[in-house]
Amino acid sequence: MILVVDVGNTNIVLGVYKDSRNIAGWRISTDAKKTSDEYSIKVMQLFLQSDLNPKEVKGIIISSVVPNIMHSLENMVKKSFGINPLIVGPGVKTGINIKYDNPKEVGADRIVNAVAAHDKYNKDLIIIDFGTATTFCSLTKDANYLGGCITPGIKISSDALFDRAAKLPRIELETPKSIICKNTVTSMQAGIIYGYIGQVEYIVNKMKKEMMDHGTEEPFVIATGGLAKLIAKETDVIDKVDSSLTLEGLRIIYEKNKE
Known part of the structure; x- marks a missing residue:
């Protein structure tokens, strides 16, 4: 299983995939004041409610437009899953040619959407x-x-x-x-x-x-x-x-x- 995490200004959307199939999804509030422990408790509860075993998660990827929340989320992932997450940003392979004046300015959410749209609709x-x-x-x-x-x-x-x-x-x-x-x-x-x-x-x-x-x-x-x-x-x-x-x-x- 892999856990995918999209951090927006208002909500954090999480999804679990197994063999490329989405088997669970949740939406929680974005709160930069929460600690890694608080996020860990919440995410573990969501896995439990969906009858999923966190130990089966073999990979995690995060995209975020909220930089000041990333320290807590990355620590949560390492503590709860024992995994170093992949963070969407410069150096990550996407298959998309970004024609922006400064490609680093493009929000991670926009890049992620473009990757999926190109793959699904071509x-x-x-x-x-x-x-x-x-x-x-x-x-x-x-x-x-x-x-x-x-x-x-x-x-x-x-x-x-x-x-x-x-x-x-x-x-x-x-x-x-x-x-x-x-x-x-x-x-x-x-x-x-x-x-x-x-x-x-x-x-x-x-x-x-x-x-x-x-x-x-x-x-x-x-x-x-x-x-x-x-x-x-x-x-x-x-x-x-x-x-x-x-x-x-x-x-x-x-x-x-x-x-």
């Missing part, structure tokens, strides 16, 4: 990851990572409205039936969600044009991340929601580097 692609920030990435069939853009995530936008406007309440992110709303809560929901959909559609269409102007076929658009389904059901610019993309990418990178 097309000209736009990859959208709806996380704490929303990332849009352009990837060619030849595995050239062209770049992309980053926007505030939909929850950041919602929280900012609550934090900065004194009379507006904190709301659930739900799609209202109408964009012409008759109360404050649904008015905020409509503005945030439909406004975000408009942003996604504009960015995707502009990225498609730029890619096709440079000789690619029309890109296939994949969405992943916690709020991907919420947005995808309201727009036709997203071709597929693939919630397992990041964990699959970690598994693939581990296989490329396990020797």
Whole structure:
């Protein structure tokens, strides 16, 4: 078995693979204040609840966009599993040609998504990851990572409205039936969600044009991340929601580097 760990700003997503098949997955809160012992207790509980034996884990890979949590996580892995984890970063084989001005600036999560998307779809692609920030990435069939853009995530936008406007309440992110709303809560929901959909559609269409102007076929658009389904059901610019993309990418990178 291998354990794959994706550390985001809001959540840590863990998955267990056996013979390239996902057999368990969990999501816990990212907390830089937690010690390695606290993370160890939590992860061991998750293995126990899923009736999995931690001693059967033979390899571990971690990608992270939160540097100040890595010391605790690496210590947790070494204490709990007796394994030195593979950390996604410079020097790790991915099979992706990064065309960024400075390839080291590309977030590990974006690289991992690109690896999985290229392996699974083998097309000209736009990859959208709806996380704490929303990332849009352009990837060619030849595995050239062209770049992309980053926007505030939909929850950041919602929280900012609550934090900065004194009379507006904190709301659930739900799609209202109408964009012409008759109360404050649904008015905020409509503005945030439909406004975000408009942003996604504009960015995707502009990225498609730029890619096709440079000789690619029309890109296939994949969405992943916690709020991907919420947005995808309201727009036709997203071709597929693939919630397992990041964990699959970690598994693939581990296989490329396990020797």
